[in-house]
Amino acid sequence: MSFRHFTFTSALLAVALSATGLAISVTTSAAATLDDGLVVHYDTSLGAEGLRLPGDVISGLTDVTVSVQADLGTGWRTITCTLDGGTATRYEDGVAISRKTGVTTTAAVDHFGNDLKGKIRDFRLYRRALSPGEARELGKTTASARPAADVATLSLADTATEDLALPAKAGGSVLSWESSKPSVVSATGLVTRPAPRAGNVTVTLTATATYAGYTATRDFTVTVPEDLTDRQKVDNALKDIVIHDEDAIRGNITLPAKGGRDVAFTWQSSDPRVVTTTGEVIRPPHGSRPRTARLSVRATKGYTSNTRYFSLTVLPLPKKVDMEGYLFTYSSNEQVRFAVSNDLVRWDVLNDLPVVRSEHRDPFLVRSQEGDRFFLVAGGGSQLEIRESTDLITWSDPRLSTVHSTTRDLRTVTVVLDGASRHGTALPVSKAELDRLRKGPPPVRANKKGVVADYDLTGGTGAAIADLSGNGRTATIRGDVSRSPAGLVFGGTDGYLDLPDNLTAGLNALTISAQVWVDPAQQGQYSLWDMGNANVDHAVSRGSWHTITCTLSNGTARLFDNNVEQTTVDGITAKPTENSAGKHFKGKMRRLTVWNRALNAEEIAAGRR
Numbered sequence: 001m002s003f004r005h006f007t008f009t010s011a012l013l014a015v016a017l018s019a020t021g022l023a024i025s026v027t028t029s030a031a032a033t034l035d036d037g038l039v040v041h042y043d044t045s046l047g048a049e050g051l052r053l054p055g056d057v058i059s060g061l062t063d064v065t066v067s068v069q070a071d072l073g074t075g076w077r078t079i080t081c082t083l084d085g086g087t088a089t090r091y092e093d094g095v096a097i098s099r100k101t102g103v104t105t106t107a108a109v110d111h112f113g114n115d116l117k118g119k120i121r122d123f124r125l126y127r128r129a130l131s132p133g134e135a136r137e138l139g140k141t142t143a144s145a146r147p148a149a150d151v152a153t154l155s156l157a158d159t160a161t162e163d164l165a166l167p168a169k170a171g172g173s174v175l176s177w178e179s180s181k182p183s184v185v186s187a188t189g190l191v192t193r194p195a196p197r198a199g200n201v202t203v204t205l206t207a208t209a210t211y212a213g214y215t216a217t218r219d220f221t222v223t224v225p226e227d228l229t230d231r232q233k234v235d236n237a238l239k240d241i242v243i244h245d246e247d248a249i250r251g252n253i254t255l256p257a258k259g260g261r262d263v264a265f266t267w268q269s270s271d272p273r274v275v276t277t278t279g280e281v282i283r284p285p286h287g288s289r290p291r292t293a294r295l296s297v298r299a300t301k302g303y304t305s306n307t308r309y310f311s312l313t314v315l316p317l318p319k320k321v322d323m324e325g326y327l328f329t330y331s332s333n334e335q336v337r338f339a340v341s342n343d344l345v346r347w348d349v350l351n352d353l354p355v356v357r358s359e360h361r362d363p364f365l366v367r368s369q370e371g372d373r374f375f376l377v378a379g380g381g382s383q384l385e386i387r388e389s390t391d392l393i394t395w396s397d398p399r400l401s402t403v404h405s406t407t408r409d410l411r412t413v414t415v416v417l418d419g420a421s422r423h424g425t426a427l428p429v430s431k432a433e434l435d436r437l438r439k440g441p442p443p444v445r446a447n448k449k450g451v452v453a454d455y456d457l458t459g460g461t462g463a464a465i466a467d468l469s470g471n472g473r474t475a476t477i478r479g480d481v482s483r484s485p486a487g488l489v490f491g492g493t494d495g496y497l498d499l500p501d502n503l504t505a506g507l508n509a510l511t512i513s514a515q516v517w518v519d520p521a522q523q524g525q526y527s528l529w530d531m532g533n534a535n536v537d538h539a540v541s542r543g544s545w546h547t548i549t550c551t552l553s554n555g556t557a558r559l560f561d562n563n564v565e566q567t568t569v570d571g572i573t574a575k576p577t578e579n580s581a582g583k584h585f586k587g588k589m590r591r592l593t594v595w596n597r598a599l600n601a602e603e604i605a606a607g608r609r
Contacts, residue, residue: 037065040125061105062086065126067138072118074171075149078139084129092172093146094139095212096132139212147173147209147216154207156220164189164222166205173209173216180204184224193227200225228261230304237263238299238308249314250373250390255279255297263301270294274314283370284316318372323428327392327437329365329376330417330424336363336376339417340437344426349417352440354502356395360385365427374427392433393441443506445471446596452510453503455592457488465497473500475592481582487515492522492586499529499579503594511595513549513604514581517588518542526584529592538566542587547607553598563605 067080080091088103089096130138150171156164166177166189177187185191185203194201205220228236237259244253255267255278267277274293275281284291295310328339328347336356339347360378367374376387376395387395429437446452447469454468455475460483467473476498477483480491488497504510514528520542528548538559540546549560557572558565581592 037126037128042123063129065130067124069122070120076142078142080135082129091135093143094136143212144214146211151209151216151218159223160191163191173211176208178206196229230301233261233301234299234306247313252281253279263299266298268296286317286319288316321430324431325434326426327429328426330422331361354505365425441506450595450597452594457590475499487588487590490582490585496583497581503579509553509598511551511599513593515547515591517545519586522586529581551598
């Protein structure tokens with residue numbers, strides 16, 4: 001519990017003080033005579049040796065006040081708690097924020113401050129209940145500084161092309177807004193862009209924060225670009241239309257009636273018996289050839305219009321087959337996991353399937369009515385996190401959507417896997433689907449040289465690092481990692497290079513190589529990369545550059561340091577994982593490459609890429 005979440009109990013003083021944390025040590029102050037009823041006062045920043053109060057300091061009292069200034073990481077606040085005839089009132093910076101009746105004191109109070117992480121000062125204990133005016137007087141020092149602190153936390157974009165969401169509160173302060181040009185940006189954030197070719201307009205927005213009668217202001221400069229022409233709005237709206245899987249349509253599609261900037265759409269179909277103008281898809285029967293429909297969409301804004309065309313290939317319906325097994329989906333460590341069974345009793349966990357990350361628990365697996373499209377659904381309410389697949393192995397990136405398809409074969413079950421109960425869904429699957437799941441994913445795509453991913457880590461800006469292999473597997477900098485001309489600099493605490501998931505999916509052999517410089521100040525164990533099910537240990541000398549290469553073939557890993565083989569470890573597999581490089585590493589890394597095969601000694605010596 002913190003001061004900002006105070007709960008009244010029968011021991012008002014005990015709760016108020018134990019919630020503060022940082023321990024101090026005081027005695028009754030000689031300054032007690034300066035304020036009526038003040039028996040303890042410590043007016044400087046307090047240390048960490050623990051506060052000890054006289055055992056009878058509130059014995060027999062029905063009225064009492066405790067006040068302290070605290071900074072728990074969000075700025076200084078004055079917290080004052082009064083007890084007056086059984087009614088307890090809590091003030092923050094002199095403003096009453098809560099009240100409760102039926103509260104009493106206890107004499108069993110002599111210390112506080114065991115758990116707080118923060119600072120406290122100006123501790124006061126009174127043998128009477130202060131009045132609201134006195135509580136306001138105690139809080140004026142921190143209250144007067146609060147509006148400036150709250151308004152300093154605000155941020156606005158430098159450029160506005162859409163309406164702005166101007167906050168009404170910041171911290172404990174109430175905000176009001178003024179605009180230097182209300183016709184362009186109103187005090188409520190409504191943006192009206194200047195007419196095309198009229199030029200951009202700069203607007204000053206002033207935020208005024210008010211708290212306990214004190215105020216502070218802050219100005220923000222926002223540039224509002226001139227509006228687009230109707231031609232630009234039409235062309236942009238057409239460009240933004242996306243129809244997924246145009247060459248393999250398996251179900252109804254969404255054809256929007258309106259685009260951005262209020263551009264109206266009108267759809268036409270060359271063959272409504274295949275795809276209608278509202279997106280209904282009529283698939284040909286099983287055994288037939290795919291059918292093609294050409295859609296056109298006319299975009300209109302004012303007197304301006306333009307047309308875009310889509311050619312859609314609609315696949316025939318799948319063959320109706322009997323279901324001979326089950327696919328079980330469940331969540332574990334923010335990942336979706338899979339297992340298969342023939343009888344809902346004995347289950348095989350599919351550790352070789354690609355990783356699917358999700359922060360949501362209890363994912364649901366749904367088969368489309370047509371039978372050859374699958375949805376992995378997580379979340380709740382009308383907005384759900386949805387992934388799609390046509391083979392139950394490779395899943396799309398998540399999107400927010402609403403599921404319209406229905407299913408009659410969804411089962412919710414609890415399964416014991418590896419000694420733990422897992423809650424999820426069991427979807428009936430065909431023999432072909434069951435066999436494909438047990439076989440695992442196909443090998444991950446590589447270029448002609450067998451390179452799966454290749455990262456030049458020198459120079460550059462931003463968190464994203466491009467994949468030079470041409471496979472589009474972008475890596476991302478996380479935590480205390482920074483760029484430099486010599487390569488990525490790893491700080492050794494929470495930083496790492498986040499590599500794409502499933503970088504080794506379907507591979508029985510691979511090679512990983514990194515050029516690294518280990519800082520002499522490196523402490524403890526660290527990892528140059530994580531892509532497998534076991535460790536390959538090697539002590540890299542510090543303060544100089546090394547090329548560390550690891551190959552995997554037939555379950556045997558070989559590690560090379562500057563082209564010289566150092567160690568061999570058996571029983572290694574390249575399971576699909578959440579891949580990373582440089583966890584707990586302090587030093588530099590300037591190149592990282594992954595191949596889909598085990599390089600031989602000659603290729604390693606040649607530094608082939």
